[in-house]
Amino acid sequence: MKRLFALILLTFASTAPLHAAVEVQEVTSPGGIKAWLVEEHSIPFTALELRFRGGSALDAAGKRGAINLMTGLLEEGADGLNAQEFSEAREELATSFQYRVHDDTLSISARFLTENRAAAVDLLRSSIMSPAFNQTAIDRVRGQVLSGIRGDLTDPSSIAGQNFDAMVWGDHPYGSDRSGTQASVNSLTRDDILDAYDRVFGLDRVYVSAVGDITADELGALMDVLLGDLPESGAPSVGRAEYILTGGVTVIPFDTPQSVALFGHKGITRDDPDFMPAYILNEVFGGGGFESRLMQEVREKRGLTYGISTYLAPMEYGDLILGQVRSDNSRMAESIAVIRQEWAKIAKSGLTAKELEDAKTFLTGAYALRFDGNAPIARIMVGMQMTGLPVDYLRTRNDQVNAVTLEEINRVAARIYQPEELHFVVVGQPEGLEGSN
Amino acid sequence: MHRLIALLVSLFALTPSARAAEITSFSLGNGMEVVVLEDHRAPVVSHMVWYRVGAADEPAGKSGIAHFLEHLLFKGTDDMEAGEFSATVARNGGSDNAFTSWDYTAYFQRIAADRLDLMMRMEADRMRDLDMTENDVRTERDVILEERGQRVDSNPGSLFSEQMRAAQYLNHPYSIPIIGWRHEMEQLNRDDAFSFYQRYYAPNNAILIVAGDVYPDDVRQLAIRHYGPLQPTPDLPERIRPQEPPQLSERRLSYSDPRVAQPYITRSYLAPERDSGDQTEAAKLEMLAALLGGSGTTSVLGRKLQFETEQAIYTTAYYSGTSLDDTTFGLVMVPTPDFSLEDAETALDRAIAEFIDEGVDSEQFARIKMQLRASRIYGEDNIESLARRYGAALTSGLTIADIEAWPDILQAVSEQDVMDAAKMIFDPNKAVTGWIMPPKKPEATQ
Numbered sequence: 001m002k003r004l005f006a007l008i009l010l011t012f013a014s015t016a017p018l019h020a021a022v023e024v025q026e027v028t029s030p031g032g033i034k035a036w037l038v039e040e041h042s043i044p045f046t047a048l049e050l051r052f053r054g055g056s057a058l059d060a061a062g063k064r065g066a067i068n069l070m071t072g073l074l075e076e077g078a079d080g081l082n083a084q085e086f087s088e089a090r091e092e093l094a095t096s097f098q099y100r101v102h103d104d105t106l107s108i109s110a111r112f113l114t115e116n117r118a119a120a121v122d123l124l125r126s127s128i129m130s131p132a133f134n135q136t137a138i139d140r141v142r143g144q145v146l147s148g149i150r151g152d153l154t155d156p157s158s159i160a161g162q163n164f165d166a167m168v169w170g171d172h173p174y175g176s177d178r179s180g181t182q183a184s185v186n187s188l189t190r191d192d193i194l195d196a197y198d199r200v201f202g203l204d205r206v207y208v209s210a211v212g213d214i215t216a217d218e219l220g221a222l223m224d225v226l227l228g229d230l231p232e233s234g235a236p237s238v239g240r241a242e243y244i245l246t247g248g249v250t251v252i253p254f255d256t257p258q259s260v261a262l263f264g265h266k267g268i269t270r271d272d273p274d275f276m277p278a279y280i281l282n283e284v285f286g287g288g289g290f291e292s293r294l295m296q297e298v299r300e301k302r303g304l305t306y307g308i309s310t311y312l313a314p315m316e317y318g319d320l321i322l323g324q325v326r327s328d329n330s331r332m333a334e335s336i337a338v339i340r341q342e343w344a345k346i347a348k349s350g351l352t353a354k355e356l357e358d359a360k361t362f363l364t365g366a367y368a369l370r371f372d373g374n375a376p377i378a379r380i381m382v383g384m385q386m387t388g389l390p391v392d393y394l395r396t397r398n399d400q401v402n403a404v405t406l407e408e409i410n411r412v413a414a415r416i417y418q419p420e421e422l423h424f425v426v427v428g429q430p431e432g433l434e435g436s437n
Numbered sequence: 438m439h440r441l442i443a444l445l446v447s448l449f450a451l452t453p454s455a456r457a458a459e460i461t462s463f464s465l466g467n468g469m470e471v472v473v474l475e476d477h478r479a480p481v482v483s484h485m486v487w488y489r490v491g492a493a494d495e496p497a498g499k500s501g502i503a504h505f506l507e508h509l510l511f512k513g514t515d516d517m518e519a520g521e522f523s524a525t526v527a528r529n530g531g532s533d534n535a536f537t538s539w540d541y542t543a544y545f546q547r548i549a550a551d552r553l554d555l556m557m558r559m560e561a562d563r564m565r566d567l568d569m570t571e572n573d574v575r576t577e578r579d580v581i582l583e584e585r586g587q588r589v590d591s592n593p594g595s596l597f598s599e600q601m602r603a604a605q606y607l608n609h610p611y612s613i614p615i616i617g618w619r620h621e622m623e624q625l626n627r628d629d630a631f632s633f634y635q636r637y638y639a640p641n642n643a644i645l646i647v648a649g650d651v652y653p654d655d656v657r658q659l660a661i662r663h664y665g666p667l668q669p670t671p672d673l674p675e676r677i678r679p680q681e682p683p684q685l686s687e688r689r690l691s692y693s694d695p696r697v698a699q700p701y702i703t704r705s706y707l708a709p710e711r712d713s714g715d716q717t718e719a720a721k722l723e724m725l726a727a728l729l730g731g732s733g734t735t736s737v738l739g740r741k742l743q744f745e746t747e748q749a750i751y752t753t754a755y756y757s758g759t760s761l762d763d764t765t766f767g768l769v770m771v772p773t774p775d776f777s778l779e780d781a782e783t784a785l786d787r788a789i790a791e792f793i794d795e796g797v798d799s800e801q802f803a804r805i806k807m808q809l810r811a812s813r814i815y816g817e818d819n820i821e822s823l824a825r826r827y828g829a830a831l832t833s834g835l836t837i838a839d840i841e842a843w844p845d846i847l848q849a850v851s852e853q854d855v856m857d858a859a860k861m862i863f864d865p866n867k868a869v870t871g872w873i874m875p876p877k878k879p880e881a882t883q
Contacts, residue, residue, distance in 0.1 A: 042478065043817050084744065087734035091804040094811030113811060140743070143773055147750045150698040156591060255695065258586035289532070290511070290523040300520060303579025306587050326587045358528050365530010369481055369547050373818045 022371055024381065024391045029220035031228045035208035036381040036391065037219050040374060044114040046212030047374035049382045050227075052106040053205040056178035057317065058235045059196070064173070065180020066188055066196035069138070069145055071101040073193065074108075076137035079126035083137055086127070095120040097127065103174060104316040105386070106200050109375065114213045117222070125226050128201070133193050142185060149179050156260040156427040157324075163252055164262045164425045172241035174318060202234035203227065209381035211374040241318035248436035249336070249424045259332040259428025263339065264322035265421040270314040270387055277404050277412040278312060284351055284359045285342070285417075286310030286323055291358070293346070297338050298325065304335045321416065332430035340419065347417035350410030364398040458820060461653035462837055465660060467669045468641030472827055472837070473656045474648035476820040482649035483821045484556045485545040486564070487828040489644070490637040492615040493539040493678055493761070499629050501581065501617015504537040506630045508577050510544065511535075512569035514562050519573050522559055529555065539611055540761045541832035547821065550650040554659055561663040564638050567631075574627045582623065585616045593694035597873045598703075604688045605705050605869045608679045609762060641669035644831050648824035676834075678762055681707055690871040699750075700874035702781050705767040706862050710760040711830075713839050719758035720846045721858035722766055727805045728797060728855060729789075730754030730768070735801060738770070741788040748776050748784045759826075761833045766862050778872045789863055797852040809847055 025037045056067045076083040095112040112120035152158035169175035286294040310323035327335040459475040512519040526533040531548030589595040606612035711719040730753040733739045742749035751771040772781035
């Protein structure tokens, strides 16, 4: 039976990998706003994705949390509608708008039925162009944000993340949580919120994509209505963040039965020519699936954790390779020893030819699985625009994966993985683990 | 108001059932049910096998065995090495996983549609021919203990809901956590797993769901080839679990944990679930939950407690009707720092009492129905989540006819129906009320 399986596998593995079957149009509105569009008329709705480059890293000095709070207020009333009336209007139209902010982007994800498109776009426009930011709403949402900040103070995972960021990035906005602190959020005024709004929104930083029951002309007109009156620009970029952490272990005592560890060091920028080999390396090393080396060594062989993963974080102003693991306090030291050993091993020996081949088959086959619905496709396309990838990347990406050689992989492994630089931040009561600095 | 009515009318016109995903179902000779959901927009398929067995079917003292077995299904069979299943899926560019609930255990792969044959071959293999070493079992037991550490023991809110559930169900095994009680998990062994496996993992206890770029005739052919030869378990017992006695007095819990940053109050009530051919009561409760807590801004609790009195940071109401036996209806309120849990409970009681008094806001009710109709259109964009809804319903005692009838049953609920349901469910003697908070600061000794 086993041989039969092997034979079948070989047959399958040699078939051409799937290509993402989406036809992307590059659209420019009459007013000059650009977007990527996939027309998909079989279901009568559209997913629209907007992103503004900048995000919470654009917070003014001393106003940490202002952009996060401002984002939470966008759906709390606009154009003469209060928060409840705004929600009611959204519900009547059965449309949904989600506003999220990250370090480098503010994103707005909308979906609307074809028959309600015009009314939905008018409502969305009001939240972007003329949010009310009234004091009652500011205070109510501030209360929600403060509740989240208090929760983070006793959550081991948040404690680890915030300490790691602070040690890595120091005073750069990346070094502190985007929600701000209780003190900074308590001190924010309506003027701070208005200033935060001005920093984030601008025509020079918006990226748009749409997928669904809409034509290029309709999308062009829609964008001019929705975004045409935005100011030309927002706040200038904040400049690169300097990586200031060195290798070691930091233990943050916290009374909990299972420790959480965050670990990593400096990474690689998205536009680095070595990014693709680095991406493949990470996939094999700690990327999500059961098959990664860290899952095999830490979970499958030793049962030291339920899950372990690593990822590349190429951010706008700095980059990291990061991982996370949770182990019982009595076993965290062993998990860390195994991770160190694997880190050193991949730096020294890279991947085997078989690992590279398996990773290529997985990555090229799995690429098409990401395009599963209008909203996911819209998010991928807006992400590609922000990264500066051409439309053509959808067709060439798998070829780029396949073109990576073992020699390149092993050269990049030695470049990326720096066992001496690896720093662990452990929150819990890990037994037999001493902080080194 | 005028605008609203116009919208509703046009949306009705927009919802011809013909555009919904094509659904086909049939059974194999050995009793295995098959459901096919077609979506030909992308060359991708989701292949799922759902077993009608979950944590509420475990033998006494073996809590966690259903979930532990789910983990062990990724070890070996007579034909496959430990780990080979997932490795094979990955080498074919797919992803796979599994999940366990009280009423079901399900395994799935998402992969290019032309690999369906291989997925079925492997899934059929592990339905009857599981094989694993003692060492695999021991290591995996450590993994599930770490999983419990991560999901439950590290999270005071999870510990608290485990206690709430145990208090809610005095007699029914829904009182047991899916992951298991730690002291029982530590004792689970290979024999426990195998006896559970041999009894429940069989074609006559399984439902195959294939969703995506496939045609029913092809699925039928493949299913007959791979699943058809598997032997059913004879005399598979009916799923009859111990039921709850009448609740005669309120149950109250209070849980302190230094890791709680945000105190809150939660209350649950035993509630009827969706029954095959009889989903009306469940539909009323579903609408009641949407009215009370469906939105932080426009729901009854949001409006009263977050906006009018400003006593709450967050409120919600929940009801999950897809369940084999009696389920729960619940309320949650997170007070602002200026209010104690006692104040919060008083405020929550008052909000509910006012609602009983005031009745349903017709405009809110219409908006909820509008959103439910629209959700059918949006739902067509995600065939995998549609397939999961089918799997959960079919393993919870419902039929395809029940699933298809559900949206219309929801639309048929009247305002009076909702109020009747509210009066039925909010019986103070039948409440389980829980407070979760940080410990009181130690007082000075006298």
